[in-house]
């Protein structure tokens with residue numbers, strides 16, 4: 001039966017696994033174990049032995065953030081494992097290596113990434129990382145293209161879709177926490193700045209915004225386009241100055257391409273709006289400019305790589321080459337690509353706006369804002385982010401370039 005690990009029980013339980021012993025160190029009694037999980041859902045341990053170190057991630061039968069009053073199935077670990085293996089195949093080197101998976105114990109033993117830190121932490125600290133836009137843009141384009149009917153054998157994609165369709169409880173979290181709860185007085189909501197009460201009431205009375213959020217929820221739930229990471233925010237990415245790895249795809253399921261891209265860009269924009277709150281040790285002008293460059297570069301890398309894959313790897317049943325290039329109609333294939341990218345762009349703005357809102361109004365907040373000690377300053381950063389989120393979600397069909405969005409972000413930030 002399932003048993004949650006502890007610092008004390010882990011060496012005994014995993015030390016019996018020969019392959020792990022070989023890798024970490026044969027004498028498990030010498031393993032040093034720390035529990036480091038600070039996420040919303042799981043236990044995470046770092047295990048250091050005589051040979052090397054590893055990370056052990058174990059799902060709990062409930063939501064760690066809330067407690068056992070909110071049960072959550074252990075099978076999320078199964079989906080995380082299968083998402084990691086697909087991401088590694090589609091974007092090699094972008095996720096941690098897996099050493100061991102135990103479905104019954106809902107645990108994954110994986111590569112210990114060191115000296116990596118969580119990207120969100122690095123951005124709060126004002127670190128300008130040179131490679132994140134390229135690395136994340138490539139990761140998204142490769143996993144999202146290669147997990148879709150543009151690339152996969154459709155029989156395999158449909159079987160995979162059925163497999164991940166069972167990740168229903170984690171989809172349910174997103175469907176409620178991201179798309180609905182922020183827009184009414186849901187029980188689990190908590191905005192921590194009472195200074196925002198007026199604006200929050202305005203947003204909850206904003207018919208256009210609520211209709212848009214529901215249209216996006218519909219898209220999220222009904223458009224099973226590709227295998228998503230499902231929770232691609234800056235807390236799901238680990239970095240050094242030169243390396244970037246995506247972690248934690250337990251929310252993986254088949255959904256719209258634009259969801260991952262929108263959630264990710266939203267987290268860069270939130271980092272941007274929170275910088276004013278982290279200026280106690282010096283100006284963040286350069287960091288703000290950097291973050292806007294990162295959003296533009298990420299989108300541009302994504303577009304370029306997605307387009308390249310479209311031209312070179314379109315082996316699936318969608319927009320078959322036999323309809324276009326094979327008949328000498330390269331322009332037709334380009335036209336279809338433009339349409340798809342235009343759709344992704346419009347939808348990602350919606351998902352981004354909604355993601356910004358839920359991180360301020362809903363249950364699961366962001367350290368970017370939460371670590372701002374001065375309550376008025378925090379509320380002012382959050383208010384600007386909320387206005388920005390509303391604007392891009394509601395006006396997404398009228399916004400045509402990332403430069404436009406970034407100009408708007410800079411204008412709101414300076415208000």
Ligand code: SR1
Nearest residue numbers: 040063173174177231364
């Ligand atoms: C109850 S889970 C809250 C949030 O944490 C995860 O990281 C997801 O973002 C989820 O929405």
Ligand code: MG
Nearest residue numbers: 039231236248
């Ligand atoms: Mg997570």
